[in-house]
Amino acid sequence: MKIGILAIQGDFELHAQMLKKIGVAWQLVRLPQDLSACDGLIIPGGESTTFIKLLKKSGLYQELKTFGQEKTIMGTCAGLIILSKRIKNYPLETLALIDLEVERNAYGRQIDSFIDDIEINLNGTVKTFEAVFIRAPKIVRIGRGVVPLGKHKSDIVLAENPHILVATFHPELTEDTRIHDYFLKKVAANL
Amino acid sequence: MLLEDKNFKLKVGLAEMLKGGVIMDVTNAEQAKIAEDAGAVAVMALERIPADIRAQGGVARMSDPKLIKEIQEAVSIPVMAKCRIGHFAEAQILESIGVDFIDESEVLTPADEEYHIDKHAFKVPFVCGCRDIGEALRRIAEGAALLRTKGEAGTGNIVEAVRHMRAIQRAIKHITTLGNEELVTYAKSIGAPVELVKFVKENGRLPVPNFAAGGVATPADASLMMQLGAESIFVGSGIFKSEDPASRAKAIVMATTHYMDFDIVAKASEGLKEAMRGMDIKEIPEDQLLQTRGW
Numbered sequence: 001m002k003i004g005i006l007a008i009q010g011d012f013e014l015h016a017q018m019l020k021k022i023g024v025a026w027q028l029v030r031l032p033q034d035l036s037a038c039d040g041l042i043i044p045g046g047e048s049t050t051f052i053k054l055l056k057k058s059g060l061y062q063e064l065k066t067f068g069q070e071k072t073i074m075g076t077c078a079g080l081i082i083l084s085k086r087i088k089n090y091p092l093e094t095l096a097l098i099d100l101e102v103e104r105n106a107y108g109r110q111i112d113s114f115i116d117d118i119e120i121n122l123n124g125t126v127k128t129f130e131a132v133f134i135r136a137p138k139i140v141r142i143g144r145g146v147v148p149l150g151k152h153k154s155d156i157v158l159a160e161n162p163h164i165l166v167a168t169f170h171p172e173l174t175e176d177t178r179i180h181d182y183f184l185k186k187v188a189a190n191l
Numbered sequence: 192m193l194l195e196d197k198n199f200k201l202k203v204g205l206a207e208m209l210k211g212g213v214i215m216d217v218t219n220a221e222q223a224k225i226a227e228d229a230g231a232v233a234v235m236a237l238e239r240i241p242a243d244i245r246a247q248g249g250v251a252r253m254s255d256p257k258l259i260k261e262i263q264e265a266v267s268i269p270v271m272a273k274c275r276i277g278h279f280a281e282a283q284i285l286e287s288i289g290v291d292f293i294d295e296s297e298v299l300t301p302a303d304e305e306y307h308i309d310k311h312a313f314k315v316p317f318v319c320g321c322r323d324i325g326e327a328l329r330r331i332a333e334g335a336a337l338l339r340t341k342g343e344a345g346t347g348n349i350v351e352a353v354r355h356m357r358a359i360q361r362a363i364k365h366i367t368t369l370g371n372e373e374l375v376t377y378a379k380s381i382g383a384p385v386e387l388v389k390f391v392k393e394n395g396r397l398p399v400p401n402f403a404a405g406g407v408a409t410p411a412d413a414s415l416m417m418q419l420g421a422e423s424i425f426v427g428s429g430i431f432k433s434e435d436p437a438s439r440a441k442a443i444v445m446a447t448t449h450y451m452d453f454d455i456v457a458k459a460s461e462g463l464k465e466a467m468r469g470m471d472i473k474e475i476p477e478d479q480l481l482q483t484r485g486w
Contacts, residue, residue, distance in 0.1 A: 008448050009211040009232060030449060045208045046232065047268055053230040054448055078208070090267055104267060110291035111314045113201050134204045135269065135291070173204050 001187065004029040004038030008054045010046020010078060014172040018180050032063045040072040040187035043079030045134065045170050048104070051082050052092055061095070068097040072187040073164050074180075080166035081137050088140055098164040099143030106138035118157055118169070120150040122182045129176060131157065131169035139168060163190060193311075193332070194390065194398050202316030202336030205269070205291065206400045209233055209337075209423055213413070213444050214402070216240050216427040219258070220265035222436070229440035233269040233291070235425070236262040241298045241345030241481070242428035242467065251299040253281040256288050263289070271318070276485050277303025279312075286315045292337070294318045297484035298344045298427075307485065310334030320404065322355045322482060324362035325381030328391075331398055332384045338397065340421070341482040342405015345428050347469030349406045349415065351482060356403060356419045366391045405482070408433070408466045410446030410459040417450035434464035 003019055005012045007028035019026040029035055041064070043051070055061040067073070068083070075083040081092075084100040107113070118131045131152065139156045142148065150158025150167070157168045158179070165186060171179040193199055212232030217223040223234050238254040239247070253274050263270045269291035274281035276295055281302075285293050295308055297320050310317040311334035319330040320341035327338050340359075342352030362381075369377055369392060378385040390398050403421035407413055408429035416424060424447050426440075433439045442459040449455035477483075 007211065011207040011210060013210070014207060030452070046210075047208070047212065049227060049268060050212055050230045050232050050444070053228075054444070057445070109289040110205050110269065110316065111286065111289060113205065115197050115201060132201065132204055134201065134208060170204065173200070173207070 001025065001039050001184070001191070002027060002037055003184070003187065004035055004041040006041060006043045006051070006079075008046070009050050010044040011170070011172060012042075012044045015042045015044050018172050018177060022177055022180060022184065024184060029060075030058070032059050035060070035063055035067060038071075039191055040074070040183070041067060042183070043073060043075040043082060044172065045077035045079065048078040048081040049092060051078060052094070055082075065095055065097070068095060068163055071163065072183070072190045073097065074183040075164070075166045076170050076172060077134065077136060077168060080168055083164055083166055085143065098159070098161050098166060099146055100139050100159065100166070101141040101143075102137045102168075103140050104137050105135050106140075107133065107136055110135055116152060118150050118152040120158055120178070122149060122178065129171075129178065130174055131171070132173040133169045134173075136168050160186070193334075193386075198314065199334070199336065203399050205316055206318075206337040209269070209402075210400060211448060212423050213440075213447050214271065214423065214425045215430055215440060216425075217262060218431070220261045222431055223262045223265045223270075225437050226430070226440060227266045227268055229437060230444040231268060231440065232423070233271055234262065234266060235271045235273065235294065235427075236290075237273055240428045240431060242347070242432050243345075244298060245345040245479070245481075253278070253285065253299070256284060259285070259288060259290060273299055274308075275299040276301040277306050277308060279308045282308055282313060282317075286313055290315065292316050292318055295335075296320065297341055297481050301484050307333050318402075320482070320485065321359070323358045323381075324366070324391075325383050326485070327359055327397060327401070328381070328383035328387040331387055336399055337402065338399060339402040339404040339425055341485075342403070342407075343472055343475070344405045344481050346406050346472065346475070347408040347429060347432070347467040348472055349408070349412045350472060352403050352405045352407065352416060353419065355405075355482075356416060356421060359397075359401065360420045363391055363396065367395050407443070408469060409463075410442045410456055413443050413446045414450040414456045417447060423447070428467055432467035439463050439466070
């Protein structure tokens with residue numbers, strides 16, 4: 001199994017370190033041809049406006065739309081934004097691979113970034129996870145086929161549909177591999 | 192210990208999100224929009240770009256908060272702003288208006304010739320310039336969550352940024368070869384805390400990201416700095432002092448993402464109108480160099 005990590009920009013190296021720690025093969029994806037060897041893909045944190053602009057320029061945008069219907073993609077923070085169907089407060093054409101409406105920078109600016117415990121439910125039991133939220137988005141509406149997997153206070157912060165897993169926070173900024181492990185299981189199940 | 196502190200981790204976290212991108216100097220909301228549309232990951236809001244500060248002389252200070260707010264209103268990407276070295280009151284103002292990153296910058300006239308700002312006292316993260324490993328680790332000890340080369344701002348000449356990036360990369364490699372018994376003496380010789388020297392030895396990298404700044408004017412400059420180990424690119428005067436800023440901004444973004452793909456860098460370099468004129472560092476009298484400000 002090989003996981004691609006979108007490397008347009010952002011904290012893609014931290015996802016690579018996470019996969020290295022788990023012991024899974026990975027490769028950086030910058031152009032459409034990089035995607036062909038990948039069984040799953042991670043879209044990291046970064047700036048969603050930059051991602052979309054460069055994805056469109058390289059032709060990866062269309063490729064990802066197809067990839068996400070057959071294989072598995074995880075998106076964290078900016079990755080979640082570009083996978084979602086609609087952005088409430090910004091006109092950006094997204095990949096629309098998961099039926100979510102999100103609000104960008106929903107908590108405010110960098111001084112409002114925070115670390116806090118969230119509750120996740122990945123296999124039937126609720127557990128806590130220390131989550132890092134940086135200029136984070138909020139999921140304001142979940143649509144058809146979307147299952148919530150994690151909550152911070154009353155906000156859904158982790159969710160999935162059959163091919164897409166998204167987090168509003170950054171599991172790659174912690175040492176905790178549980179969410180990446182869950183993603184890898186999902187990739188294997190969709191092969 | 193500093194590096195395990197949650198607040199510090201959040202600050203470095205934002206720096207991680209800016210990696211592999213381009214941060215552009217802008218002087219008004221219209222330029223900020225051009226930068227965002229070109230794919231910038233952040234903008235630096237300031238009244239005058241370094242080339243004009245250099246040309247006009249006088250005391251260069253923090254920008255008018257009203258201008259910074261207009262830029263914050265205009266774009267959705269992070270907005271940075273500069274304060275003078277040691278001027279913590281300017282930094283308090285910038286934090287109060289909610290800038291996402293403060294650059295304690297040698298481009299502005301220093302306010303304190305002895306002390307830099309205690310950056311731990313702030314919730315907003317700071318970026319600082321550095322020319323060598325000692326300066327880099329001292330700034331981190333003071334709480335900087337991001338470093339950049341100083342280069343020589345406002346010259347359009349990459350030579351100083353190259354010098355500073357090479358010096359730091361060389362020192363990182365050197366530190367990894369040191370024995371444990373050598374660390375204290377080495378830390379003393381560069382004037383930096385031994386804990387941070389130890390971190391570099393154990394990890395083969397700095398504890399925070401290091402970006403390139405000071406003299407970037409072309410897509411090739413961006414690719415050069417990324418290949419030398421920069422993790423992102425600050426472009427100051429290079430964009431809005433050029434003939435066609437929008438095209439040049441897009442080209443530098445392309446060259447930064449695909450810095451190892453020389454066909455793409457070549458294509459990005461093609462047919463751009465005139466770059467900023469630039470100047471030889473030797474034309475600048477020693478007392479007018481910006482990079483020697485800070486210690």
